[in-house]
Amino acid sequence: MSSHQLLVLVLIQVILLLLPSIGAAKLFEKAGVPGWKAYIPFYNTWVMLGLAERPRHWVFWQVIPILGWFITLGIYVEFVKVFGKFKFWEHALAALLPLIYFPLIGYDAKVVYTGAAPVRKHRKGVAREWVDAGVFAVVAATLIRTFVFEAYTIPTGSMEKTLLVSDFLFVSKFSYGPRIPNTPLSIPFVHSTLPVTKTNSYVEWITLPYIRWFASPVKRRDVVVFNFPAGDTVINLDDYQSRVPYYTACRTLGGGNIDSGRKIVLGNPDQYPLVLRPVDKEENYIKRCVAIAGDTLQIKNQVVYIDGKAQPFPPESQTYYTVTTQGQPLDEAVMVEEYNLDINSNEVSSVPGTSNQYHMLLTWVAHEKMLKSGLAKSIVPELADDDPQQPLFPFVPNSTWALDNYGPIWIPAKGATLTLTPENYPVYERAIRVYEGNTFEMKDGKFWLNGQPVTQYTFRMNYYWMMGDNRHESQDSRYWGFVPEDHIVGEAWIIWMSWNHGVRWKRLFNKIK
Template sequence: MTTNQILIVALISLIIFILPAFGLYKLFQKAGTPGWKGLIPLYNTWVMLEIAQRPKHWFFWQLIPVAGWFVTMGIFIEFIKCFGKFSFWEHALTCLVPFLYFPYVAMDQKTRFIGPQGVKHYQKSTVREWVDAGIFAIVAATLIRTFIFEAYTIPTGSMEKTLLINDFLFVSKLSYGPRIPNTPLSIPFMHHTIPGTSSRSYSELVKLPYSRWFESPVKRNDVVVFNFPTGDTVINRPEFQSQDPYYDFARRIGSGDINKGRQAVLSDPETYPLVIRPVDKRENYIKRCVAIGGDTLEVRDGRVYIDGKPGFIPPHSQIFYEVETNGQPLNAEVMKEEYNVDIENPDEIFSISGNKYGMLLTAEAVDKMKSSGLAKSITPQLIRPDQVDPRLWGTICFPYDTIHKWTVDSFGPIWIPKKGATLTITPENYSIYERAIRVYEGNTLERQNNKFVINGQETDKYTFKMDYYWMMGDNRHLSQDSRFWGFVPEDHVVGEAWIIWMSINKGIRWNRLFRSIK
C-alpha cells in the first residue's frame, strides 16, 4: 500500500476505534465495568461483546480489511441496545457518528443500563424488521460491489468472439486492488444517472483523491473493465453518451478541427447539453490490455508487436477477410458450427460480388476454411496508410494530427507511459502525450513556439505519476479502443473480467455459463 492509502486506512481506524472511546468511558461505568477499558482502542470492542453477551468471534471478524469496519459498527449497535436504544435513528447515529452519539448517551441522565436480558424483551415491529433487513442488504451489496466484485453486461461486439453481446460477467475488484470511490456520495446501484431522467445519481460534495488498496498492476493480455478515458465530458442525450463520444462528435462537426467543433457545441447547449463526470462515474468499457507501461507498441498489417516482438493473439480475436468461396451455397448451420459465422448478421458477413464475401473471421476459422476447401482464397482486409486519402490524415486515429499517418491496422510505434519514467517532449510526440500530462495527471501544459511550459516552468522533460495501459478489442476491426482515444491511466482501471455467469441470445447460451475469461 502507498503512504496515501495507509493514511486513509489510519484515519478511518481513528474514527472507528479511538474517537468513540471518550463516550465509552462513562457508558462502561454505567454498565458496571471499569471505565478505563473503554479508552483502549479495539480492546474496548471485546469488552462490549462481553457486556452485550454476543459471540466473541465477532471481535476477530473486525480485523478483515474494509468489511471488518462494518462488523465493528454491528458491535456498537449490540452494545448501545443494552442502554435501551432501539430506534432506527439511534442505530444510524451509532454507526455514523459514535464519537458524538456515545458521549451524548453517556451524559444523558435518563440513560439506564438494561443489560442483555433487557434487550431480549424488546420486539421489533414487522416494518422495522424489513427496514433493517433492507438497509443491511444495501450496505452489504454496496461493499461487495465496491471492494470485491461487480456484475457487468457486454453491450457491444467489440470483444467478440471472446465475449458476446449479453454475456453477463463478474468483474473482480481484488485482482488489481479495490479502488476507493472518488464520489462516495451516490445512490446505491446507480452508475452516473438516475434511470428515466438526465439527473446525476451522485454528489460531488465529497471528492476523494485516487487511492487503491493492495494495488497490483494490470498484466499484458488481461481482459479489463475500466472507465472510458475520454468520457470526462459527454453530451447528455441517449443518442450520444459513449455511443458517440463528445470529442469524436466535436472533431466531426468541426471537419477535423476539434476547437471549431467545441465552439459549435458550446453555442447550442439546448441541443448539446454537456455533463462533466469524475473518473469513477465515466462509462465502463471492457477490452484486452495488449501493452503496459514501458512497452513500445506497434500494429503492422493488423498484428500487434510489443518491443518489436509479435504479441499475444487472443484465440477468438477476429478481423475482416475477403473470402472467395468454391461456389457452393453457404449453409447457415455449417457456417455457425464450423466457422462461428452468423450469416444473418451483416456485421459478420456480407456479399461483395458473385461468390466473394466479406467475413469477420478468427484465425481458427481461416485455417478451417482453407483445409475444408470452402475457400478458394482468403485475403485480410487491412487498412494501410498508402490506401488512405491524405486529406483524411488527422481525422482517422489517435492522436489526430497530421504527423502520425496511422490506421487501425498500421499504428505506431508508440511508447506507453510508465510511472516514474521521464519523457522528453518534442513537437512530434506532443499530441500523443499532451492529454495524459494535462488531463489525467492534472498539470498545466502549454506549447509556445516549439517550447513547452509545464506548471509555469519551461521544460521538455516530464516524469509520469501513473502507469498507463493500451487496450484493444479482440474484434479488431469493430472496436472503439486505444487506437481511437489513446492511453488508459491506472486510476481508470475498475477490475479484471473474471467469469461469465450468464449468457442470453434468444434463450440461455448454456455452453457459456461459468466459463472463465481468457
C-alpha cells in the same frame, strides 16, 4: 481466489475491526473492561459480544471473506445497545461511521453502560424491522458493489466473440484493488444518470482524490472494465454520449479543428447540452489490455507488437479475412460446428468473380483450425478502411497511422521521464494536462508546465492501451488514447448469464479469458 485477492479481503476486515478502537476503548472502560482490549482485532469483538451477551461464535464468522464484514458491523450495532442506543440513526452511525461515532459516545459523560437486560426488554415496531432490513440490504449491496464485484452487461459487439452482446458479467473490484468513489454522495445501484429524469445520480458536495486500496497493476491481455477516458465531457443527448464523444463531435463540426468545433458546441447550448462528469461517473467501457505502462506498441497488418515482439491474437477475437479454399462447397453444418460460422449471415460472403474465395469473419481459433484442417489454402487479413469522420489518436494531420497499421507509441509509466518534443506533444498533452491535473501548453516550440518552462515531464500514474477483440468494430484506444490507472474499475471475471432469444447455456459461468 489469488493470494493477493485474499490478502486484500483480510486487510479490509482488519481495518474494519480497528476503526472504532479509540472510542471502543473508552466504552470498554465504562463497562469495567481494560481499554487496551479494544485494539486487538477479533479479540475486541469477542469482548463486545460478551458484554452484549450475544453468541461469541459470531467472532469466527468474521473470518469468512466478505460476509465477515457485515458480521462485524452487526456486532457494533449489538454493542452500542448496551449503552442505551436503540434509535435507527444511532445504529446506522455505529455500522457506517464507527470511526466517528464510537469516540463520540465513548467520551460523552452522559453515556453509561446499562448492560444486556434492557436490550432483551426492548422491542422494535414492525415498520422499524422493515426499515432495518431494507437499509442493511442497501448497505451490503453497496459495499459489495464498491469493494468486491459489480454486475455488468455487454452492450455492443466490440469484444466479440470473446464476449457477446447481452452477456452478463461479474467484474472483480479487488483484482486491481478496490477504488474509493470520487463522488461518495450518490444514489445506489445507478451509475451517472437517473433513469426517468435523466438528471445526475450524484452530487459533488464532497469529492475525494484518487485512492485505491492494495493496488495491483493491470496485466497484459486482461479483459478490463474502465471509465471512458474521453467521457469527462459529454453532449447529453441520446445520439451522442459515448456513441459520439464530445471531442469527436467538436473535431467533426470544426472540420478537423477541435477548437473551431468547440466554439460551435459552446455557442449552441440548447442544441449541444453539455454535462461534465467526475472520473467514477464516466461511462463504463470493457476492452482487452494489449499494452501496459512502459510498453512500446505498434500494429502491423492487424498484428500487435510490444517492444518489437508479435503478440498472439486472443483466441476468440474476430476480424474479416479473405479465405481461399480448396474448391469444395462449404458445408453449412461443418461451418457451424467446427468454425462457429453461419454461412447464411454476413459472416460469410463470396468474393465476386471467384468460385473458391470468401470474405469470412473468423475468430483466431477458427483461423488456425481452418488452415490445419486443409479447408483453406490461404487466409489473408482484410485491412480496415479508415473513417475520415473518426480520426485516430493523436489526431495529427496527414498522419500515416491507420487502424491496422498504427504506431509505434510509448505507453507512459509512473515515475518515467519523457523528453518533450513538438512531435510527441500531441500524444502526451492530454495525459499531462487532464489526467494528471496540470496546466500544460506548447508556445513557439517551448513547453510550459504550471507556468514554468520545462523540457521534460515525469508521469505520476501508469497508463494502459485498450483494444476490442473485434478489431474493426471497436471504439478503443486507437481513437482516444491512453487509459489512466485511476480510470480502472476492475477485471472482467465470469459470465453469470447470457441471453439471445433465450439462455445461451454453454456460456454460463465461463471464466473470461
